[in-house]
Amino acid sequence: MTRLSSLIVLLMFTVGCATQSPAQTHQLEFRPASYEPSPGSVAFQDPNEPRTVYVSPSPIITHKDIRSAKQTTQPQTDAPAIQLELKEAAGDRMYEYTRNHIRKPIAIVLDGALLSAPTVMSTLRTQLMIIGGPEGLTPDQVQHILDAINPK
Numbered sequence: 001m002t003r004l005s006s007l008i009v010l011l012m013f014t015v016g017c018a019t020q021s022p023a024q025t026h027q028l029e030f031r032p033a034s035y036e037p038s039p040g041s042v043a044f045q046d047p048n049e050p051r052t053v054y055v056s057p058s059p060i061i062t063h064k065d066i067r068s069a070k071q072t073t074q075p076q077t078d079a080p081a082i083q084l085e086l087k088e089a090a091g092d093r094m095y096e097y098t099r100n101h102i103r104k105p106i107a108i109v110l111d112g113a114l115l116s117a118p119t120v121m122s123t124l125r126t127q128l129m130i131i132g133g134p135e136g137l138t139p140d141q142v143q144h145i146l147d148a149i150n151p152k
Contacts, residue, residue, distance in 0.1 A: 026111050026148030028066075029059035032097065033107035033117050044107070044114035053117040055107040060097045065090030069149040071142050072129070079136025082145055084128040091126035098124045110148060 034041065034054045041054035065087050072083040086094060097106065098120045105117040108130075130145065131137070137145075 026063070026144065027109075028063040028145065028148035029107075029109045030061050030094070031059045031107040031109055032056040032101075033105040035105065044117075046117050047114065048116055053105060053107060053114060055109065055114060055117075059109075060093050060106070061086060061090045063149045065093075066149050067126075069146055071146065074129070074131050074136060077136065079131065080139070080142055081129050081131040081136060082142060084130065084149075086126040086128065088126065094128075095123055095125045098122070110145065 033056070035051065037043065037054045038056075041056055044053050044055055045051075046053045066084055067087045068085045070083050072081050073079060074081045101120045102122070104120055106120050107117050108115045
C-alpha cells in the first residue's frame, strides 16, 4: 500500500464495518499514535500492517469537529472516498499535530476500533479525504463513516 500526498493529503485506510443498530450513534476520532508505548496509550493491532500501534485515549478531533462530509471519488482512480471539511478550530488542532508528527502515525478510530494508522506525510488543516486504498471504500463503509459524521 502506498501513501498518497497532494494539495489535499489523502488518508488511506480500509474500514471494517461492524454491525450496528440503526439508532446507535457512531464515534469517529482521529487520535495521536505511536509505534512505541507511552503512559495511558492503548495497544491496537494495525488492521492494514503487521504491527502494533499505541493510541492515545484523547482525540485530536472527533466527528463533532467535522463541518461537512460527502461521498466523492479518489482523484487518481475514481474509487469511492469521503471528503471531509473540518471546523476552523479543529483544523488548527489537526495542523499542530501533523506539523509536529511528519513521518509518524495518526490513528483513525471508529466506534472504539482502530481503522488505520496512516503515516503523516505533510501538514493537514481543514480538508481531508478518506480513501480505502486502490479499490476505494465499499458502499457499506461509506455509509458507516457518514453515519458517524452525520447522525440521523
